[in-house]
Amino acid sequence: MQLEDLFSVVKKRFNSEQSEQPSAKNERDKTDIPKGLIFKCPRCSNNSFMDDFIANGKVCPKCNYHSRLTARERLDITIDKGSFREFDAEMISKNPIDFPDYDKKQEALREKTGLKDAVITGRATIRTEEIVIVVMDSNYMMASMGSVVGEKITRAFEYATEHRLPVIAFTASGGARMQEGIVSLMQMAKTCGAAGRHSDAGLLYITVMTDPTTGGVTASFASMGDIIIAEPKVLIGFAGRRVIEGTIKQKLPDDFQSAEFMLENGFVDMIVERKKMRRTIAHLLKLHKPASKEAFR
Numbered sequence: 001m002q003l004e005d006l007f008s009v010v011k012k013r014f015n016s017e018q019s020e021q022p023s024a025k026n027e028r029d030k031t032d033i034p035k036g037l038i039f040k041c042p043r044c045s046n047n048s049f050m051d052d053f054i055a056n057g058k059v060c061p062k063c064n065y066h067s068r069l070t071a072r073e074r075l076d077i078t079i080d081k082g083s084f085r086e087f088d089a090e091m092i093s094k095n096p097i098d099f100p101d102y103d104k105k106q107e108a109l110r111e112k113t114g115l116k117d118a119v120i121t122g123r124a125t126i127r128t129e130e131i132v133i134v135v136m137d138s139n140y141m142m143a144s145m146g147s148v149v150g151e152k153i154t155r156a157f158e159y160a161t162e163h164r165l166p167v168i169a170f171t172a173s174g175g176a177r178m179q180e181g182i183v184s185l186m187q188m189a190k191t192c193g194a195a196g197r198h199s200d201a202g203l204l205y206i207t208v209m210t211d212p213t214t215g216g217v218t219a220s221f222a223s224m225g226d227i228i229i230a231e232p233k234v235l236i237g238f239a240g241r242r243v244i245e246g247t248i249k250q251k252l253p254d255d256f257q258s259a260e261f262m263l264e265n266g267f268v269d270m271i272v273e274r275k276k277m278r279r280t281i282a283h284l285l286k287l288h289k290p291a292s293k294e295a296f297r
Helices: 003-029 050-055 071-078 102-113 147-162 178-200 241-248 259-264 274-287
Strands: 038-040 047-049 085-087 119-126 129-136 167-173 205-213 227-230
Touching: 038 050, 047 050, 071 119, 071 129, 071 167, 071 274, 085 147, 119 147, 119 274, 129 147, 129 274, 147 167, 147 178, 178 205, 205 274, 227 259, 227 274
Parallel strands: 129 167, 167 205, 205 227
Antiparallel strands: 038 047, 085 119, 119 129
Protein backbone atom coordinates (compact mmCIF):
# COMPACT_ATOMS: atom_id res chain seq x y z
CA MET A 1 0.00 0.00 0.00
CA GLN A 2 1.31 3.40 -0.96
CA LEU A 3 1.89 5.99 1.73
CA GLU A 4 -0.76 8.22 0.18
CA ASP A 5 -3.32 5.39 0.29
CA LEU A 6 -2.45 4.60 3.90
CA PHE A 7 -2.91 8.25 4.83
CA SER A 8 -6.33 8.31 3.14
CA VAL A 9 -7.50 5.23 5.05
CA VAL A 10 -6.36 6.63 8.40
CA LYS A 11 -7.94 10.01 7.65
CA LYS A 12 -11.23 8.38 6.63
CA ARG A 13 -11.29 6.23 9.77
CA PHE A 14 -10.48 9.25 11.99
CA ASN A 15 -13.26 11.35 10.46
CA SER A 16 -15.70 8.49 10.84
CA GLU A 17 -14.85 8.09 14.51
CA GLN A 18 -15.15 11.82 15.10
CA SER A 19 -18.60 11.94 13.53
CA GLU A 20 -19.76 9.07 15.72
CA GLN A 21 -18.47 10.54 18.98
CA PRO A 22 -21.30 13.03 19.65
CA SER A 23 -24.01 10.41 19.20
CA ALA A 24 -22.07 7.93 21.28
CA LYS A 25 -21.61 10.55 23.96
CA ASN A 26 -25.31 11.35 23.85
CA GLU A 27 -26.11 7.69 24.35
CA ARG A 28 -23.82 7.57 27.38
CA ASP A 29 -25.34 10.79 28.74
CA LYS A 30 -28.89 9.52 28.44
CA THR A 31 -30.04 8.59 31.91
CA ASP A 32 -33.49 7.91 33.17
CA ILE A 33 -33.81 10.80 35.64
CA PRO A 34 -37.22 10.71 37.34
CA LYS A 35 -39.29 13.80 36.68
CA GLY A 36 -39.16 16.26 39.54
CA LEU A 37 -35.87 14.96 40.94
CA ILE A 38 -33.71 17.80 39.57
CA PHE A 39 -34.30 21.57 39.57
CA LYS A 40 -32.66 23.50 36.73
CA CYS A 41 -32.35 27.20 37.54
CA PRO A 42 -33.83 29.33 34.74
CA ARG A 43 -31.32 32.10 35.47
CA CYS A 44 -27.93 30.34 35.80
CA SER A 45 -28.86 26.84 34.48
CA ASN A 46 -27.38 25.22 37.60
CA ASN A 47 -28.77 21.78 38.43
CA SER A 48 -29.58 20.87 42.01
CA PHE A 49 -31.59 18.15 43.69
CA MET A 50 -35.21 19.19 44.07
CA ASP A 51 -35.21 18.22 47.76
CA ASP A 52 -32.25 20.52 48.42
CA PHE A 53 -33.86 23.31 46.39
CA ILE A 54 -37.10 23.06 48.37
CA ALA A 55 -35.22 22.85 51.68
CA ASN A 56 -33.50 26.10 50.67
CA GLY A 57 -36.86 27.85 50.38
CA LYS A 58 -36.98 27.36 46.60
CA VAL A 59 -33.91 29.56 46.16
CA CYS A 60 -31.11 28.58 43.79
CA PRO A 61 -28.00 27.78 45.89
CA LYS A 62 -25.68 29.11 43.16
CA CYS A 63 -27.14 32.44 41.92
CA ASN A 64 -29.73 33.15 44.65
CA TYR A 65 -32.62 33.06 42.18
CA HIS A 66 -35.88 33.29 44.17
CA SER A 67 -38.39 30.99 42.51
CA ARG A 68 -42.10 31.73 42.73
CA LEU A 69 -44.04 30.18 45.60
CA THR A 70 -47.66 29.18 45.87
CA ALA A 71 -49.75 31.02 48.44
CA ARG A 72 -49.77 27.97 50.71
CA GLU A 73 -46.00 27.59 50.48
CA ARG A 74 -45.59 31.26 51.37
CA LEU A 75 -47.83 30.87 54.41
CA ASP A 76 -45.93 27.77 55.55
CA ILE A 77 -42.59 29.59 55.70
CA THR A 78 -43.94 32.87 57.09
CA ILE A 79 -46.53 32.40 59.82
CA ASP A 80 -46.56 30.40 63.04
CA LYS A 81 -47.82 26.86 62.51
CA GLY A 82 -51.46 26.36 63.41
CA SER A 83 -52.15 30.08 63.76
CA PHE A 84 -53.86 30.74 60.42
CA ARG A 85 -57.58 31.44 60.20
CA GLU A 86 -58.65 32.05 56.62
CA PHE A 87 -61.16 34.73 55.55
CA ASP A 88 -63.75 34.30 52.78
CA ALA A 89 -62.43 30.88 51.80
CA GLU A 90 -65.40 30.00 49.57
CA MET A 91 -65.73 33.29 47.69
CA ILE A 92 -65.69 32.81 43.91
CA SER A 93 -66.05 35.25 41.04
CA LYS A 94 -68.84 35.41 38.48
CA ASN A 95 -68.65 36.48 34.85
CA PRO A 96 -69.79 40.11 34.99
CA ILE A 97 -69.27 40.90 31.30
CA ASP A 98 -70.01 37.41 29.92
CA PHE A 99 -66.46 36.91 28.72
CA PRO A 100 -66.29 33.78 26.50
CA ASP A 101 -65.24 30.59 28.36
CA TYR A 102 -64.30 32.56 31.50
CA ASP A 103 -66.40 30.30 33.73
CA LYS A 104 -64.79 27.16 32.29
CA LYS A 105 -61.30 28.59 32.73
CA GLN A 106 -62.08 29.42 36.36
CA GLU A 107 -63.36 25.92 37.06
CA ALA A 108 -60.26 24.35 35.51
CA LEU A 109 -57.95 26.58 37.57
CA ARG A 110 -59.80 25.84 40.81
CA GLU A 111 -59.35 22.14 40.20
CA LYS A 112 -55.69 22.50 39.18
CA THR A 113 -54.52 24.86 41.95
CA GLY A 114 -56.89 24.02 44.79
CA LEU A 115 -57.64 27.75 45.11
CA LYS A 116 -60.94 29.57 44.73
CA ASP A 117 -59.16 32.60 43.29
CA ALA A 118 -55.75 34.28 43.16
CA VAL A 119 -55.42 35.44 46.77
CA ILE A 120 -55.62 33.98 50.27
CA THR A 121 -56.36 36.23 53.22
CA GLY A 122 -56.68 35.59 56.92
CA ARG A 123 -55.55 36.21 60.47
CA ALA A 124 -52.37 34.66 61.86
CA THR A 125 -49.31 35.25 63.99
CA ILE A 126 -45.64 35.72 63.08
CA ARG A 127 -43.46 34.88 66.07
CA THR A 128 -46.52 35.46 68.28
CA GLU A 129 -47.27 38.89 66.77
CA GLU A 130 -50.91 39.12 65.62
CA ILE A 131 -51.40 40.13 61.99
CA VAL A 132 -53.78 40.05 59.04
CA ILE A 133 -52.03 38.50 56.05
CA VAL A 134 -52.70 38.75 52.30
CA VAL A 135 -50.90 36.35 49.94
CA MET A 136 -51.32 36.40 46.15
CA ASP A 137 -50.70 33.30 44.04
CA SER A 138 -49.40 33.74 40.49
CA ASN A 139 -50.44 30.19 39.57
CA TYR A 140 -54.04 31.38 39.33
CA MET A 141 -54.38 33.57 36.20
CA MET A 142 -51.07 35.26 37.03
CA ALA A 143 -52.71 36.56 40.23
CA SER A 144 -54.63 39.10 38.19
CA MET A 145 -56.88 41.30 40.33
CA GLY A 146 -60.53 40.65 39.58
CA SER A 147 -63.65 41.20 41.69
CA VAL A 148 -62.90 38.44 44.20
CA VAL A 149 -59.25 39.38 44.67
CA GLY A 150 -60.18 43.03 45.24
CA GLU A 151 -63.05 42.17 47.57
CA LYS A 152 -61.01 39.75 49.71
CA ILE A 153 -58.16 42.25 50.05
CA THR A 154 -60.59 45.05 50.93
CA ARG A 155 -62.29 42.91 53.57
CA ALA A 156 -58.90 41.95 55.01
CA PHE A 157 -57.99 45.63 55.47
CA GLU A 158 -61.39 46.39 56.98
CA TYR A 159 -61.03 43.52 59.44
CA ALA A 160 -57.53 44.71 60.37
CA THR A 161 -58.81 48.26 60.89
CA GLU A 162 -61.68 47.09 63.08
CA HIS A 163 -59.44 44.87 65.21
CA ARG A 164 -56.48 47.26 65.12
CA LEU A 165 -54.06 44.78 63.55
CA PRO A 166 -51.14 45.30 61.14
CA VAL A 167 -51.43 44.00 57.58
CA ILE A 168 -48.72 42.02 55.78
CA ALA A 169 -49.34 41.69 52.01
CA PHE A 170 -47.27 39.43 49.75
CA THR A 171 -47.97 40.71 46.24
CA ALA A 172 -47.40 38.85 42.96
CA SER A 173 -49.54 39.86 40.01
CA GLY A 174 -49.74 40.58 36.32
CA GLY A 175 -52.21 43.39 37.02
CA ALA A 176 -55.94 43.82 36.50
CA ARG A 177 -58.03 40.91 35.21
CA MET A 178 -59.34 42.05 31.84
CA GLN A 179 -61.85 39.20 31.64
CA GLU A 180 -63.91 41.20 34.15
CA GLY A 181 -63.57 44.53 32.37
CA ILE A 182 -64.31 47.71 34.32
CA VAL A 183 -65.25 45.64 37.38
CA SER A 184 -61.60 44.59 37.61
CA LEU A 185 -60.29 48.15 37.27
CA MET A 186 -62.64 49.31 40.05
CA GLN A 187 -60.74 47.09 42.48
CA MET A 188 -57.77 49.44 42.34
CA ALA A 189 -59.75 52.29 43.90
CA LYS A 190 -61.53 49.96 46.32
CA THR A 191 -58.38 48.38 47.74
CA CYS A 192 -56.66 51.79 47.96
CA GLY A 193 -59.60 53.17 49.91
CA ALA A 194 -59.49 50.30 52.40
CA ALA A 195 -55.70 50.61 52.78
CA GLY A 196 -56.08 54.37 53.27
CA ARG A 197 -58.62 53.96 56.08
CA HIS A 198 -56.30 51.42 57.72
CA SER A 199 -53.48 53.98 57.54
CA ASP A 200 -55.70 56.78 58.89
CA ALA A 201 -56.32 54.59 61.93
CA GLY A 202 -52.57 54.71 62.62
CA LEU A 203 -51.97 51.02 61.82
CA LEU A 204 -48.96 49.39 60.19
CA TYR A 205 -49.05 48.04 56.65
CA ILE A 206 -46.06 46.14 55.22
CA THR A 207 -45.90 45.18 51.55
CA VAL A 208 -43.63 42.38 50.37
CA MET A 209 -43.27 42.49 46.59
CA THR A 210 -42.47 39.15 45.00
CA ASP A 211 -41.97 38.12 41.39
CA PRO A 212 -43.69 39.68 39.52
CA THR A 213 -45.60 42.63 40.97
CA THR A 214 -46.90 44.63 38.03
CA GLY A 215 -49.85 46.47 36.50
CA GLY A 216 -52.87 47.57 38.50
CA VAL A 217 -51.67 45.88 41.69
CA THR A 218 -48.46 47.93 41.66
CA ALA A 219 -50.54 51.01 40.86
CA SER A 220 -52.85 50.45 43.82
CA PHE A 221 -52.60 48.81 47.24
CA ALA A 222 -49.15 47.22 46.69
CA SER A 223 -47.49 50.65 46.64
CA MET A 224 -49.27 51.97 49.73
CA GLY A 225 -47.27 50.09 52.33
CA ASP A 226 -45.71 52.03 55.19
CA ILE A 227 -42.72 49.76 54.60
CA ILE A 228 -42.16 48.21 51.18
CA ILE A 229 -39.95 45.14 51.01
CA ALA A 230 -38.90 43.21 47.90
CA GLU A 231 -37.25 39.87 47.32
CA PRO A 232 -33.95 40.03 45.35
CA LYS A 233 -34.09 40.73 41.60
CA VAL A 234 -37.88 40.47 41.32
CA LEU A 235 -39.79 42.32 38.60
CA ILE A 236 -41.67 45.40 39.85
CA GLY A 237 -43.40 47.85 37.54
CA PHE A 238 -46.55 49.04 35.86
CA ALA A 239 -46.37 48.89 32.05
CA GLY A 240 -43.97 46.58 30.22
CA ARG A 241 -40.50 47.59 29.06
CA ARG A 242 -41.38 47.57 25.34
CA VAL A 243 -44.49 49.68 25.88
CA ILE A 244 -42.53 52.29 27.82
CA GLU A 245 -39.63 52.36 25.35
CA GLY A 246 -42.07 52.72 22.47
CA THR A 247 -43.82 55.58 24.22
CA ILE A 248 -40.81 57.64 25.33
CA LYS A 249 -38.61 56.62 22.36
CA GLN A 250 -35.67 55.93 24.67
CA LYS A 251 -33.67 52.88 25.68
CA LEU A 252 -34.23 51.89 29.30
CA PRO A 253 -31.47 50.65 31.67
CA ASP A 254 -30.85 46.91 31.70
CA ASP A 255 -31.90 46.64 35.36
CA PHE A 256 -35.04 48.74 34.85
CA GLN A 257 -38.00 47.51 36.97
CA SER A 258 -35.80 45.20 39.04
CA ALA A 259 -36.03 45.31 42.83
CA GLU A 260 -32.51 46.74 42.97
CA PHE A 261 -33.42 49.55 40.55
CA MET A 262 -36.52 50.34 42.62
CA LEU A 263 -34.47 50.42 45.82
CA GLU A 264 -31.94 52.79 44.28
CA ASN A 265 -34.73 55.14 43.16
CA GLY A 266 -36.63 55.14 46.43
CA PHE A 267 -39.62 53.02 45.49
CA VAL A 268 -38.60 50.09 47.72
CA ASP A 269 -37.36 50.45 51.30
CA MET A 270 -35.37 47.24 51.58
CA ILE A 271 -34.49 44.02 49.77
CA VAL A 272 -34.71 40.94 51.95
CA GLU A 273 -33.75 37.38 51.06
CA ARG A 274 -36.40 34.75 51.59
CA LYS A 275 -34.51 32.97 54.38
CA LYS A 276 -34.47 36.22 56.38
CA MET A 277 -38.01 37.38 55.55
CA ARG A 278 -39.89 35.92 58.51
CA ARG A 279 -37.31 37.23 60.99
CA THR A 280 -37.28 40.68 59.36
CA ILE A 281 -41.07 41.02 59.37
CA ALA A 282 -41.27 39.90 63.01
CA HIS A 283 -38.63 42.48 63.94
CA LEU A 284 -40.53 45.26 62.15
CA LEU A 285 -43.76 44.25 63.86
CA LYS A 286 -42.14 44.48 67.28
CA LEU A 287 -40.56 47.85 66.47
CA HIS A 288 -43.89 49.33 65.41
CA LYS A 289 -46.05 47.65 68.02
CA PRO A 290 -48.20 50.23 69.81
CA ALA A 291 -47.09 50.87 73.36
CA SER A 292 -49.45 49.69 76.10
CA LYS A 293 -51.20 52.23 78.31
CA GLU A 294 -49.18 50.97 81.25
CA ALA A 295 -46.00 52.24 79.53
CA PHE A 296 -47.16 55.84 80.00
CA ARG A 297 -48.09 55.54 83.68
